[in-house]
Amino acid sequence: MSSAVVIGGGPAGLIAAEEMARAGVAVTVYDRMPSVGRKFLLAGHGGLNLTHTEDRAAFLARYGRSADVLAPMLDVFGPQELRDWCASLGEPTFVGSSGRVFPRSFRATPLVRAWLARLADLGVRIERRTRWTGWTDAGLALARADGGPMEVTGDVVVFTLGGASWPRLGSDGGWVDPFTDRGVAVTPLRPANVGVRVRWSGVFADRFEGTPLKNVGLSVRGRPGATSHGDAMVTRTGIEGGPVYAIGAAIRDGLDADGRCVLEVDLRPTLTVDQLAERLERRRPKDSASNWLRRSLGLDPVGIGLLRESGALPTDPTQTARLVKAVPVVATGTMPLERAISTAGGIAWSEVDDALMLRRLPGTFVAGEMLDWEAPTGGYLLQASFSTGVVAARGALAWLQRDPTG
Numbered sequence: 001m002s003s004a005v006v007i008g009g010g011p012a013g014l015i016a017a018e019e020m021a022r023a024g025v026a027v028t029v030y031d032r033m034p035s036v037g038r039k040f041l042l043a044g045h046g047g048l049n050l051t052h053t054e055d056r057a058a059f060l061a062r063y064g065r066s067a068d069v070l071a072p073m074l075d076v077f078g079p080q081e082l083r084d085w086c087a088s089l090g091e092p093t094f095v096g097s098s099g100r101v102f103p104r105s106f107r108a109t110p111l112v113r114a115w116l117a118r119l120a121d122l123g124v125r126i127e128r129r130t131r132w133t134g135w136t137d138a139g140l141a142l143a144r145a146d147g148g149p150m151e152v153t154g155d156v157v158v159f160t161l162g163g164a165s166w167p168r169l170g171s172d173g174g175w176v177d178p179f180t181d182r183g184v185a186v187t188p189l190r191p192a193n194v195g196v197r198v199r200w201s202g203v204f205a206d207r208f209e210g211t212p213l214k215n216v217g218l219s220v221r222g223r224p225g226a227t228s229h230g231d232a233m234v235t236r237t238g239i240e241g242g243p244v245y246a247i248g249a250a251i252r253d254g255l256d257a258d259g260r261c262v263l264e265v266d267l268r269p270t271l272t273v274d275q276l277a278e279r280l281e282r283r284r285p286k287d288s289a290s291n292w293l294r295r296s297l298g299l300d301p302v303g304i305g306l307l308r309e310s311g312a313l314p315t316d317p318t319q320t321a322r323l324v325k326a327v328p329v330v331a332t333g334t335m336p337l338e339r340a341i342s343t344a345g346g347i348a349w350s351e352v353d354d355a356l357m358l359r360r361l362p363g364t365f366v367a368g369e370m371l372d373w374e375a376p377t378g379g380y381l382l383q384a385s386f387s388t389g390v391v392a393a394r395g396a397l398a399w400l401q402r403d404p405t406g
Helices: 011-022 038-043 056-061 064-076 079-088 109-121 176-181 202-208 242-246 248-258 273-280 289-297 301-309 317-325 380-400
Strands: 003-007 026-030 093-095 100-103 125-127 130-135 140-144 149-152 156-159 186-192 196-198 212-220 227-235 238-240 261-266 327-334 342-347 364-366
Touching: 003 011, 011 026, 011 109, 011 156, 011 380, 038 109, 056 064, 064 380, 079 093, 079 100, 079 380, 130 176, 156 380, 176 186, 186 248, 202 301, 212 242, 212 248, 212 301, 227 242, 238 242, 238 327, 242 248, 248 261, 248 327, 248 342, 273 289, 273 317, 289 301, 289 317, 301 327, 364 380
Parallel strands: 003 026, 003 156, 026 125, 156 364
Antiparallel strands: 093 100, 130 140, 140 149, 186 342, 196 238, 196 327, 212 227, 212 261, 227 238, 261 327
């Protein structure tokens, strides 16, 4: 019987283990944490968003520069395959109002419990509290939690060690140096799906920390197409939330180019400048600026406060309308990697073939966030992790079945 070693017990690693075990391969998963799937379980605390139902073109666009290389992998194991897989574990899915897909229980725990039971039935061994430390002449070097070294070998190896976000859950990026030492090109790991830093005034930060900016549009000045909509959250040191994460790559590009990046917040994305100006022309003589904006446009205190952060409020209706449609917010950086939901960067696509095998290390495959891709929240992260895990597993199976003399 052929054997496989999976290093990393997140979604990509576990789905790879399942695929190979179903084909009759003896699979052992090694993970350094006391339990597997910790980040997956954390993602399910607020409702496990597995994937999304939007059309293929829009879906692929979420992966930015990596869309073309991920496209065939999403065809192999896409949103419908992921939903079918969940249903096979007794967790049918449903589609939320935004098109996002969730398990019926809305949580990760029942799904993980059923999944682990299936893996056990398939004969998959899971060795916890065991950290991969590098390669030996004969195989892989690992260290147990008690410090005891061990060496393991397999006919194939699948690495799924994640990025470097949420290091307390297991993904700390410690794999980068061993891989680069073997000559594997790794794009530096950087925070993705993360808040940005803004130098708010003390008055604004004191009053509005933890207050949502509801139903706003966000864009990156000077970068056409970098736009998003939704609810953002004011923090004491900046702004975060889905709309920020969705344009995170463009924000980082702006920061890299200029050391700062101007976000433009559209406080009334459903109205045009002309429509806003028409409403603002109805100002009562005795209205304060705040009352004027509240009565005319229905702006809430945090929206009005954001306008004031940009400087003196204009009195001309058209100028004010233009400001409401594009309130400048200067981002000076992102929050650190340990505060990020996910990671950008990773093993360069040029280092792997179509089956996700490392060109420099035949028989060794990579999946999940270790690869150089990123995506916003909304189901796209988990979907690509599952998809690449399946592709790597099938690549490993094909490698095992090859004719060595061919």
